[in-house]
Amino acid sequence: MPELPEVETVRRMLDESVRGLTIRSVALSGHRLREPIPATLPRRLRGRTIERVERTAKYLLIGLDRDLTILSHLGMSGRWLVLSPGQRLTLPHVHARIRFTDGTGLWFQDVRRFGLLRLVPTADLGRDPALARLGPDPVAEPPTGAGLRAVARGSRMAVKTFLMDQRRIAGLGNIYASEVLHRAGLDPRRHAGGLAPGEWEAVAAEIRAVLAEAIAGMGTTFSTYRTVWGEPGRYGESLRVYDRANEPCHRCGTPIRRIVQGQRSTFYCPSCQGGRSGPRRARAPRTPATRRAR
Ligand SMILES: [Zn+2]
Missing domain, CATH: 1.10.8.50 (Helicase, Ruva Protein; domain 3)
Incomplete structure (x- = not known):
């Protein structure tokens, strides 16, 4: 499941690749995710420009002009994909296809459909139930x-x-x-x-x-x-x-x-993390681990 670093990576890349672009059209798969994607989403997004891409915890906030934000969570398997103008791609499980006026595409793919796409008036974000119950974001507010x-x-x-x-x-x-x-x-x-x-x-x-x-x-x-x-x-x-x-x-x-x-x-590690005798700082050498593929 994507955690904060994965979502922050997606945020940075979206900010570089789609900020400033204007939406020409949106097509939906008709399948529900964690909750249904609003059927009005294509009509409400058409003609709007992406002004900012922000993140709180594992939520992405894609901010549009005229007080609207796409609130998105990747759930278990969600992915935002950017397609260059003219790029052709055949993929299953794509639930939203955004096309910008310059031909760039932005797709939301989610095999397991625990992800989230919700439209929220930007001014109301602070009251959205998904965000209101979150503790502090450890990048925005580094913990002490x-x-x-x-x-x-x-x-x-x-x-x-x-x-x-x-x-x-x-x-x-x-x-x-x-x-x-x-x-x-x-x-x-x-x-x-x-x-x-x-x-x-x-x-x-x-x-x-x-x-x-x-x-x-x-x-x-x-x-x-x-x-x-x-x-x-x-x-x-x-x-x-x-x-x-x-x-x-x-x-x-x-x-x-x-x-x-x-x-x-x-x-x-039952050895490095076993004692109750106070903190033992586990400073591992930076040798790359061999990982099982799965
Ligand atoms: Zn150890």
Whole structure:
């Protein structure tokens, strides 16, 4: 599932490739996504110009002139694809085809249809239920140890699950929560409310570092995520624990363990992340991991 770095990569590329373009036509597949795509979408978008492409957590906000925003979420498998003028492409599962007046195309493809395309008056974005319940975006508002600790006070939730709770901090998912905890040297099963101040400082620092590195690497591709030009993200080779069950920890050689927390896989090193004796900073050498293809 795309997380913040993947969505930020898409945002940057859309901002470069379609900002300033005016919509000539939109065609819909007629299939519903997480919720139905409004049937009025083609009529409401026609003639409008894309003025900005923004992101909050894992949501893309494609801002148009005259107070309208396309609020979009990639869900499990959604992709925005940019087609050059004249480019011909045959693809299944394309649910919206936007054509600009200069011939450029912008398609939304979603095999599993958990994605979202919603039209919201720009002035009302702050009240949209999808955005209103989100915690702070960790790129827009880089987390601090004290800030995370205050939010976690008294929480019996496992720290891995806590980091994925979009109401507390919005944008981390299964991949980056696992990576952050390995780098911070923390057992993912510990209660969030029980971490020491220094441990929260390590978590905050690693959230900032992992997100910056993953955005620089254009995100991680596991199954369907691609950039708007169809390229896979490059960050997968930098992952230290995610999807590496039974492979040796880059830092200590112990086999990486996979457990299930909140119906999601967690990957961690029982040696580097085993102790409760305070933070141990897992600074792995930067050797590229060999990854299973899947
Ligand atoms: Zn280890």
